[in-house]
Amino acid sequence: MTWPKKLPVIPTSCGNCPIRLSTVCRPLAAGSQLDVVQKFKTGDRVLAAGMDLFRPGEECKEFYNLLDGWVALYQISHNGRRQILDFLLPGAFVGYQPELLDAMSYGAACLTDVSVCVFPRRDFPQLLESYPAIGVRLAWLNSHSTINAYENLTNVGCRPAEARIAHLLLSLYVRINRPEQAARQNDVEIPLTQSHIADALGLTNVYVSQILKQLRERNLLIFRNGRLKILDPDGLANIADFDQLLVVGG
Amino acid sequence: MTWPKKLPVIPTSCGNCPIRLSTVCRPLAAGSQLDVVQKFKTGDRVLAAGMDLFRPGEECKEFYNLLDGWVALYQISHNGRRQILDFLLPGAFVGYQPELLDAMSYGAACLTDVSVCVFPRRDFPQLLESYPAIGVRLAWLNSHSTINAYENLTNVGCRPAEARIAHLLLSLYVRINRPEQAARQNDVEIPLTQSHIADALGLTNVYVSQILKQLRERNLLIFRNGRLKILDPDGLANIADFDQLLVVGG
DNA sequence: CGGGTGTTTGAATAATGTCAAACCGAGTGG
DNA sequence: CCACTCGGTTTGACATTATTCAAACACCCG
Numbered sequence: 001m002t003w004p005k006k007l008p009v010i011p012t013s014c015g016n017c018p019i020r021l022s023t024v025c026r027p028l029a030a031g032s033q034l035d036v037v038q039k040f041k042t043g044d045r046v047l048a049a050g051m052d053l054f055r056p057g058e059e060c061k062e063f064y065n066l067l068d069g070w071v072a073l074y075q076i077s078h079n080g081r082r083q084i085l086d087f088l089l090p091g092a093f094v095g096y097q098p099e100l101l102d103a104m105s106y107g108a109a110c111l112t113d114v115s116v117c118v119f120p121r122r123d124f125p126q127l128l129e130s131y132p133a134i135g136v137r138l139a140w141l142n143s144h145s146t147i148n149a150y151e152n153l154t155n156v157g158c159r160p161a162e163a164r165i166a167h168l169l170l171s172l173y174v175r176i177n178r179p180e181q182a183a184r185q186n187d188v189e190i191p192l193t194q195s196h197i198a199d200a201l202g203l204t205n206v207y208v209s210q211i212l213k214q215l216r217e218r219n220l221l222i223f224r225n226g227r228l229k230i231l232d233p234d235g236l237a238n239i240a241d242f243d244q245l246l247v248v249g250g
Numbered sequence: 251m252t253w254p255k256k257l258p259v260i261p262t263s264c265g266n267c268p269i270r271l272s273t274v275c276r277p278l279a280a281g282s283q284l285d286v287v288q289k290f291k292t293g294d295r296v297l298a299a300g301m302d303l304f305r306p307g308e309e310c311k312e313f314y315n316l317l318d319g320w321v322a323l324y325q326i327s328h329n330g331r332r333q334i335l336d337f338l339l340p341g342a343f344v345g346y347q348p349e350l351l352d353a354m355s356y357g358a359a360c361l362t363d364v365s366v367c368v369f370p371r372r373d374f375p376q377l378l379e380s381y382p383a384i385g386v387r388l389a390w391l392n393s394h395s396t397i398n399a400y401e402n403l404t405n406v407g408c409r410p411a412e413a414r415i416a417h418l419l420l421s422l423y424v425r426i427n428r429p430e431q432a433a434r435q436n437d438v439e440i441p442l443t444q445s446h447i448a449d450a451l452g453l454t455n456v457y458v459s460q461i462l463k464q465l466r467e468r469n470l471l472i473f474r475n476g477r478l479k480i481l482d483p484d485g486l487a488n489i490a491d492f493d494q495l496l497v498v499g500g
Numbered sequence: 501c502g503g504g505t506g507t508t509t510g511a512a513t514a515a516t517g518t519c520a521a522a523c524c525g526a527g528t529g530g
Numbered sequence: 531c532c533a534c535t536c537g538g539t540t541t542g543a544c545a546t547t548a549t550t551c552a553a554a555c556a557c558c559c560g
Contacts, residue, residue: 132382202407
């Protein structure tokens with residue numbers, strides 16, 4: 001599937017970085033501190049959809065701040081199946097893991113064209129040393145990743161296929177519809193294929209197709225061509241076993 | 251199931267804390283810095299097997315350093331099934347989540363009698379402020395949790411029941427058999443019931459029972475009464491799709 | 501001896517996967 | 531403008547995996 005081409009977002013400098021407050025740079029004050037990251041960062045980079053930021057098992061020399069586009073973290077099991085671990089949206093800090101310089105324990109695939117800001121891995125500990133507030137921020141971000149992984153685990157481990165799919169789509173929906181956007185849309189772009197959904201939920205693409213059809217026919221949601229339209233928020237939240245939902249009808 | 255009673259491990263002071271280097275206190279130097287935590291901590295506590303440190307949805311006023319015993323993190327889905335998210339061993343730092351003071355997004359159940367060192371939640375940000383190295387440590391710990399959750403997700407999402415069970419037991423096995431122990435045991439205590447295994451893997455207890463029987467009859471492992479005996483490390487690692495295995499035969 | 505918790509067993513059933521073919525729409529090259 | 535290919539989706543028949551239900555069992559503990 002191909003997504004509508006958009007120009008990649010690349011800030012000219014850290015000062016006007018659109019995701020500065022979302023990522024690891026947040027605690028750095030706007031003046032001289034920001035210059036430090038500006039010098040620390042290797043540069044920006046654009047990748048086409050389908051490319052990998054890094055692959056599982058690979059030694060990756062960089063971290064990435066996701067400026068624009070969607071990324072999926074994944075692992076490949078020995079039997080050839082792929083598990084998608086998380087979907088990353090702009091603002092994510094990608095690639096941190098406990099043993100900084102070892103082989104990556106997962107891969108990062110670009111679902112759309114993607115632009116990233118690149119940090120050198122090797123020097124990161126020194127940056128942390130100089131600005132330990134970044135460490136605190138990193139702890140916060142990592143705990144978010146953990147919570148998110150926990151939610152996914154419960155989804156995959158406890159719920160039947162229909163609920164899993166509804167839950168995943170709803171949770172992506174609320175992540176996109178952040179408070180920022182004054183006018184909530186109940187029709188959002190989600191650049192996934194049914195296979196992505198299947199790989200994230202431990203299902204097969206054909207079964208996902210069948211369930212999506214049911215959801216469509218029951219007037220709950222329409223997911224087609226990378227667009228998700230929520231038809232019946234309450235009904236969905238119900239079968240999805242979903243708590244935090246604040247959808248505006250329409 | 252009841253486990254053999256052991257006296258709870260409680261250090262008399264932070265100076266001789268057995269898990270100081272595993273948990274969040276690691277970066278604090280042994281002298282005056284350690285006195286700070288000593289004063290910061292609320293005290294120690296012992297809980298009986300079956301108790302909860304905190305429950306999902308509850309507002310928890312504390313963090314815990316797990317001194318002794320096993321803890322399971324879990325979520326309950328609306329259909330009544332329980333998902334075990336992680337098994338915690340002594341040295342774990344329990345209860346950190348992004349929104350420090352909100353309701354806990356998961357629960358923590360004591361699988362055995364447990365002893366913990368208690369931190370007040372409210373004041374933690376100040377501790378971080380004064381000793382930002384703790385934040386860096388926390389980031390490290392949290393990224394471990396994330397990686398672990400990712401592994402579990404792949405296990406539950408990609409592998410058939412037999413491989414899931416073998417994988418879980420092997421991974422617990424290597425966590426217990428840390429390099430510390432000079433003499434590796436291929437017969438270790440794992441205080442879980444089959445229902446725990448089922449809840450961790452998205453299976454039912456009766457199916458787990460059946461698969462364990464198969465594994466037993468194929469001379470791969472014996473899991474009984476909270477003891478795991480590895481009979482055929484290589485064979486197991488093979489069906490478990492397991493990488494990092496360094497088992498001493500026996 | 502009796503009760504509780506955990507385990508085992510078997511049979512019937514439901515959920516999900518597999519395989520194979522057809523379909524659909526977008527992009528490409530003639 | 532057509533035919534072709536390609537990735538993604540849909541469909542149906544069928545196989546398999548895992549769940550459910552129910553009963554019996556085993557064991558520890560009081």
